[in-house]
Amino acid sequence: MTGERAVLIAARGLLVLLHPRLVRHFAKRLGYAPDPACPRTYNEKLLWRKLIDRDRRFVALSDKLASKDYARARCPDLAIPRTLWAGEDPGAIPEAVLSGDVVVKTSHGFDFNIFIANGQYDRARLVRTLRTWLRTSHGKTELEWAYIPIVPRVFVEEQLPLADGDAPTDIKVHACDGEVVHGWAVNKKTNRAVTIDRSGAPIAPAADYASDEQALPVGAALRERFAGAGGFARRLSEGIDYARYDFLVAHGRPYFSEITVYPAAGYDRWTDPAIADKLTRSWDLRRSAFLMADHRGLAGLYARALRSHLDRVDPR
Numbered sequence: 001m002t003g004e005r006a007v008l009i010a011a012r013g014l015l016v017l018l019h020p021r022l023v024r025h026f027a028k029r030l031g032y033a034p035d036p037a038c039p040r041t042y043n044e045k046l047l048w049r050k051l052i053d054r055d056r057r058f059v060a061l062s063d064k065l066a067s068k069d070y071a072r073a074r075c076p077d078l079a080i081p082r083t084l085w086a087g088e089d090p091g092a093i094p095e096a097v098l099s100g101d102v103v104v105k106t107s108h109g110f111d112f113n114i115f116i117a118n119g120q121y122d123r124a125r126l127v128r129t130l131r132t133w134l135r136t137s138h139g140k141t142e143l144e145w146a147y148i149p150i151v152p153r154v155f156v157e158e159q160l161p162l163a164d165g166d167a168p169t170d171i172k173v174h175a176c177d178g179e180v181v182h183g184w185a186v187n188k189k190t191n192r193a194v195t196i197d198r199s200g201a202p203i204a205p206a207a208d209y210a211s212d213e214q215a216l217p218v219g220a221a222l223r224e225r226f227a228g229a230g231g232f233a234r235r236l237s238e239g240i241d242y243a244r245y246d247f248l249v250a251h252g253r254p255y256f257s258e259i260t261v262y263p264a265a266g267y268d269r270w271t272d273p274a275i276a277d278k279l280t281r282s283w284d285l286r287r288s289a290f291l292m293a294d295h296r297g298l299a300g301l302y303a304r305a306l307r308s309h310l311d312r313v314d315p316r
Helices: 002-018 020-030 042-051 057-062 066-074 123-134 220-237 273-282 297-313
Strands: 083-087 102-106 113-116 154-158 170-176 179-187 192-197 243-250 253-260
Touching: 002 020, 002 297, 020 042, 042 273, 057 066, 057 253, 066 220, 066 253, 102 123, 113 123, 170 220, 170 253, 170 273, 179 220, 179 273, 192 220, 220 243, 220 253
Parallel strands: none
Antiparallel strands: 083 154, 102 113, 102 154, 170 179, 170 243, 179 192, 243 253
């Protein structure tokens, strides 16, 4: 155990030395100094993923177009918004494709979306914005490396008629290798949300939606939608140690939206620490691509030390 401890201490020192800005940012955002070599918390595990676990599957999962193919292969019965056009030159988007209610997106980033209603838009401004986005390399600042190899593409997607009233417009499910941990339902029209456990019961809200006025009511319809989304998330997550699976709610059922391997860039917080603790316990790093691979040299020395530590503290 002494050798294991020495290796992990040395690895921590090296990672802090190599990534001081990211470690400082983590401490500033979350209020404690992280251990990126031997993570103890959910947020530290996401930092470890950024720095250590370069699972090549994460590139396809993070690609807004490729993830649709992944979802279609895993869950043929999952509704997926139709892609109406895709290409690398936004100037080549046909006018007819933009004539109705659509969403224009890019494949390689977060929150690169333009909503068009009734075909009303400024084409010159649209093309200019999209070309700026295509030149933007998402993920470098926070080392969300899986975004960087994605080939930037523009695509136009059908715009779904999202639910009205108190029904959720979006459901996000945290899942670990076939196990749903908890979910988050939000109505983006009313800016109300609720965090729910795997059974659909409400639990303490996310820090950004902590007031009673922002609580989304939990009824039979929401539980039914979450159960459906959770079932798809279980299937999509098999073989993936952890990710968040996002769905839109339209026509009374969940539609695939995207897969997020770095939720909130690793800085998610909840008003109840037990929620993050549950995520921490459910996420087994031994199922990660890094720890399931064979390594040689210093990487092998570190991987063996971390596996040994995890086997000792969590002999599941």
